[in-house]
Amino acid sequence: GIQVEQSPPDLILQEGANSTLRCNFSDSVNNLQWFHQNPWGQLINLFYIPSGTKQNGRLSATTVATERYSLLYISSSQTTDSGVYFCAVGGYSGNTPLVFGKGTRLSVIA
Amino acid sequence: NAGVTQTPKFQVLKTGQSMTLQCAQDMNHNSMYWYRQDPGMGLRLIYYSASEGTTDKGEVPNGYNVSRLNKREFSLRLESAAPSQTSVYFCASSEMAEAFFGQGTRLTVV
Numbered sequence: 001g002i003q004v005e006q007s008p009p010d011l012i013l014q015e016g017a018n019s020t021l022r023c024n025f026s027d028s029v030n031n032l033q034w035f036h037q038n039p040w041g042q043l044i045n046l047f048y049i050p051s052g053t054k055q056n057g058r059l060s061a062t063t064v065a066t067e068r069y070s071l072l073y074i075s076s077s078q079t080t081d082s083g084v085y086f087c088a089v090g091g092y093s094g095n096t097p098l099v100f101g102k103g104t105r106l107s108v109i110a
Numbered sequence: 111n112a113g114v115t116q117t118p119k120f121q122v123l124k125t126g127q128s129m130t131l132q133c134a135q136d137m138n139h140n141s142m143y144w145y146r147q148d149p150g151m152g153l154r155l156i157y158y159s160a161s162e163g164t165t166d167k168g169e170v171p172n173g174y175n176v177s178r179l180n181k182r183e184f185s186l187r188l189e190s191a192a193p194s195q196t197s198v199y200f201c202a203s204s205e206m207a208e209a210f211f212g213q214g215t216r217l218t219v220v
Contacts, residue, residue, distance in 0.1 A: 097168060
């Protein structure tokens with residue numbers, strides 16, 4: 001099955017700093033999502049981005065499907081950005097279940 | 111718009127007891143999923159249902175059964191709970207694209 005690797009596993013930032021999280025995957029996909037798991041355990045959809053670039057406020061994401069990676073950019077980080085960021089990918093048929101990476105744990109310090 | 115609703119939110123079971131985790135979605139999605147999340151492991155797929163009337167095993171199905179009751183509802187049953195099933199359980203739904211997750215059920219088996 002598809003393998004998903006996220007890096008770095010842990011990241012500590014000073015408030016206001018920028019960061020880039022990476023997701024590598026082992027096969028062609030037709031679904032790629034980024035999630036933020038907040039300290040209460042809730043999974044929040046950030047981006048549905050099987051290819052291309054999207055932006056939402058201080059967050060943006062880019063997926064280069066042909067090279068099998070995606071990047072999540074967080075600019076001007078805030079303490080509320082803390083939590084775990086997951087990348088998840090789905091294979092080539094429509095409703096193939098998502099396969100998750102192990103996540104990047106982000107801690108933003110004031 | 112409720113999205114994906116899971117009940118209960120918390121549960122403590124004794125080893126050997128049985129229980130059913132309930133999941134309902136109001137987005138008219140065909141596909142539904144059950145995942146478990148353990149520390150440092152990301153989310154792993156237990157079972158999924160690509161459409162009403164079908165169910166398939168995921169990565170970690172042992173010790174679980176599922177029922178796709180109708181298009182809205184997908185339940186997960188533990189017939190004889192074991193301490194290894196202590197975890198956070200997430201239900202999700204999707205329709206050929208972005209998946210949405212419920213708030214999770216934190217299950218402890220003692």
